[in-house]
Amino acid sequence: xxxxxxxxxxxxxxxxxxxxxxxxxxxxxxxxxxxxxxxxxxxxxxxxxxxxxxxxxxxxxxxxxxxxxxxxxxxxxxxxxxxxxxxxxxxxxxxxxxxxxxxxxxxxxxxxxxxxxxxxxxxxxxxxxxxxxxxxxxxxxxxxxxxxxxxxxxxxxxxxxxxxxxxxxxxxxxxxxxxxxxxxxxxxxxxxxxxxxxxxxxxxxxxxxxxxxxxxxxxxxxxxxxxxxxxxxxxxxxxxxxxxxxxxxxxxxxxxxxxxxxxxxxxxxxxxxxxxxxxxxxxxxxxxxxxxxxxxxxxxxxxxxxxxxxxxxxxxxxxxxxxxxxxxxxxxxxxxxxxxxxxxxxxxxxxxxxxxxxxxx
Numbered sequence: 267x268x269x270x271x272x273x274x275x276x277x278x279x280x281x282x283x284x285x286x287x288x289x290x291x292x293x294x295x296x297x298x299x300x301x302x303x304x305x306x307x308x309x310x311x312x313x314x315x316x317x318x319x320x321x322x323x324x325x326x327x328x329x330x331x332x333x334x335x336x337x338x339x340x341x342x343x344x345x346x347x348x349x350x351x352x353x354x355x356x357x358x359x360x361x362x363x364x365x366x367x368x369x370x371x372x373x374x375x376x377x378x379x380x381x382x383x384x385x386x387x388x389x390x391x392x393x394x395x396x397x398x399x400x401x402x403x404x405x406x407x408x409x410x411x412x413x414x415x416x417x418x419x420x421x422x423x424x425x426x427x428x429x430x431x432x433x434x435x436x437x438x439x440x441x442x443x444x445x446x447x448x449x450x451x452x453x454x455x456x457x458x459x460x461x462x463x464x465x466x467x468x469x470x471x472x473x474x475x476x477x478x479x480x481x482x483x484x485x486x487x488x489x490x491x492x493x494x495x496x497x498x499x500x501x502x503x504x505x506x507x508x509x510x511x512x513x514x515x516x517x518x519x520x521x522x523x524x525x526x527x528x529x530x531x532x533x534x535x536x537x538x539x540x541x542x543x544x545x546x547x548x549x550x551x552x553x554x555x556x557x558x559x560x561x562x563x564x565x566x567x568x569x570x571x572x573x574x575x576x577x578x579x580x581x582x583x584x585x586x587x588x589x590x591x592x593x594x595x596x597x598x599x600x601x602x603x604x605x606x607x608x609x610x611x612x613x614x615x616x617x618x619x620x621x622x623x624x625x626x627x
Contacts, residue, residue, distance in 0.1 A: 337541060337543055338368075338540065338541045338542045338543065339542075339543050340367070340368035340542060341365070341368050341369075341522045341532065341537065341542050341543065341544055341545065342543060342544075342545050344361050344364050344365055344368075344522050344523040344530070345523065346364075347360035347361060347363070347364045348360070348361070348525070350363075352391075352392050352396075353386070353387060353388065353391035353392050353395070354387065354388065354389050354391070354392065355387050355388075355389075355527060356525050356526065356527050356528070357525055358389045358467070358525070358527075358528055358530070359389075359392045361523045361525075361530055362389060362390075362392070362393070362440065362465065362467070362530065363392070365465055365522060365523065365530055365532060366439070366440075366464075366465065368522075368532075368540075368542060369464055369465065369532055369536060369537065369540065369542075370536070370540055372393075372397060372399070372439065373439045373464060374435070374438070374439055375393070375397065375398060375399040375400060375439060376399065376400060376401055376434075376435055376438040376439050376440075377390040377393055377394070377399055377400075377401035377438065377439060377440040377441070377442070378401050378402055378429065378432070378434045378438055378440075378441050378442070378463075379401070379402075379403050379404075379440075379441070379442035379443075379444075380403065380404035380405065380418075380420055380425075380442075380443065380444065380445075381404075381405065381442075381443070381444030381445055381446065381469070382403040382404065382405050382408075382415060382444070383405055383407075383408055384405070384408045384410070384415070385403050385405075385408065385410055385413045385415040388403065388442070389440075389442040389467055389528070390403075390440060390442055393440065394413075399439075399440075401434075401438070401440075402414055402415075402416060402432045402434070403415040403416065404416050404418045404420055404428065405417065405418070406418070406419045406420070416432070419490070419491050420445070420452065421448065421452070421485070421487075421490040422448055422451040422452050422454075422455045422484065422585040423455075423487060423490075423585070425452050425455055425456060426455055426456065426459045426461075429456070429461065434461070436460055436461055436462060437462050437463070437464070438461070438463050438464075439463060439464050439465065440463055440464070440465045440466075440467070441456070441461065441463035441465070441466050441467065442467040442528075443456075443466075443467065443468050443469065444469040445469075445504070446496070446497040446503050446504065447482050447485060447495070447496070447497055447503060447504065448482070448484060448485055448490075449468060449469055449470075449481075449504045449505050449510070450481035450482075450504075450505040450509060450510060450513060450568075450570075451481075451484050451585045451588070451589065453468060453510065453513060453514065454513060454578055454585065454588065455585055457514065457517040458517075458578070458579065458581060462517075462518075462533060463533070464532065464533055464536055465530065465531070465532055465533075466514060466519055466530070466531040466532075466533075467528050467529070467530050467531075468505075468510050468514070468528060468529050468531070469504055469527055469528055470504060470505055470506060470507040470510055470524075470527075470528065470529055470551065471501070471503055471504040471505060471506050471507075471558075472507075472526045472527065472551065472555070472556045472558050473501045473555060473556065473557060473558055473559075473562075473599075473616045473618075474506035474507065474508070474555055474618065475507075475551065475552070475553060475555030475556075475615075476507065476508055476548075476550070476551060476552070476553065476555075477508075477555070477618070478506045478508060478509075478597075478618060479506060479508040479509040479512060479569065479570040479571070480505070480506050480509055480567040480568060480569055480570060480595065480597070481504070481505040481506070481509050481567065481568050481570060481592075482502060482503065482504065482505070482567060482568070483566060483567070483568060483589070483594075484568075484585060484586065484589045487586060498560075499559055499560060500559050500560040500561060500562040501557075501558060501559050501560065501561060501562040501599075501616065502562035502565045503559075505570075506570075507524060507529055507550060507551035508570075509570040510529060511529065511547050511550060512570060512575050513570070513575065513578055514531055515547065516575050516576075516578050516579050517578075517579065518533060518534050518535060519531040519532065519533060519534065520532060520534050520537070520544045520545075520547060521545070521547050521550045522544070522545060524550045524551040524552060526551075526556055526558070529550060529551060532544075555615050555616055555617065556613060556614075556615065557601055557613070557614035557615055557616045561599070561601070561616075562599070563598050563599065564596055564597070564598050564621060565596070565597065566594050566595070566596050567594070567595050567596075567597055568589060568592040568593070568594065568595070569592055569593045569594070569595040570592060571592070571593070573591065574588070574591055574592045577591050594622070595620055595622050596620070596621050596622045596624075596625055597618045597619065597620060597621065598618070598619050598621045599616045599617060599618045599619065600616070600617050600619070601614050601615070601616050602614060602615045602616075602617065
């Protein structure tokens with residue numbers, strides 16, 4: 267047996283240290299390569315958020331035990347682009363672009379938007395100016411043929427004929443609705459007539475938060491242009507988010523994004539074709555009933571219920587009779603000032619209360 271000397275032990279120890287160092291260095295190199303690859307993928311993702319116009323969404327198969335089910339959660343993450351604004355009133359620009367990205371790209375690039383004022387701050391301008399879309403804008407007071415923006419007074423009674431006048435395709439890509447007062451009834455007439463945009467944008471009344479399903483009374487037919495029926499700058503306008511969500515769901519639409527002005531919807535059948543999962547409608551518009559505009563105490567609204575929604579898809583029911591099928595409700599409200607928003611800013615809420623019985627006595 268050979269007994270190792272101290273010199274042999276030192277050489278063996280040094281060799282072990284060298285081998286260990288080489289192995290450790292190799293592991294470090296592998297780790298750094300993987301990290302670099304991961305960061306590269308992340309960076310690429312951030313730059314391709316609004317990427318190729320007709321890029322197909324990746325479908326991730328998950329095992330169900332019997333067969334693979336295609337699942338894509340792209341629409342679950344529209345909120346990740348919150349705050350991106352170029353031309354829109356708020357952050358609709360980023361949300362619209364990402365929604366289109368999830369929904370298969372820019373398609374035929376056709377839009378239609380009304381309630382657009384002078385056309386400078388609208389939801390579809392980013393599509394027209396940056397991505398070459400085409401379409402029409404309508405407004406009751408403004409006109410600009412270069413956009414094109416048409417001066418038209420739109421109502422539930424004439425909106426369908428106006429869309430036909432401007433040759434709007436039944437399956438256009440984006441439709442944006444802003445009426446101030448008759449949003450609920452106008453939206454119903456458009457969808458009832460067979461128009462099916464891939465992406466639908468509806469203004470809503472943020473004062474209600476998620477608690478109420480109500481809409482304004484319809485303007486009397488023939489008196490829609492009378493200023494006494496115009497919006498007065500208070501909180502009596504439009505439709506609550508829950509009401510418009512219930513309405514458009516009856517026509518096959520699901521919400522994917524909401525800020526304090528608009529809800530964005532997508533066609534459920536198109537989403538299903540792309541293997542897209544949809545967020546729960548119960549998370550919209552969010553829990554903060556923001557106090558917007560002046561008070562509107564003890565005003566009469568229409569209460570949107572299940573029976574009304576069933577009649578929404580009945581072509582034999584006019585918008586006037588549709589409104590009559592809904593019960594009246596008188597709402598008062600109390601304002602809570604300086605409520606702390608998660609962003610750190612101080613805001614006000616309006617909490618509404620049904621006071622109908624006080625007037626039934």
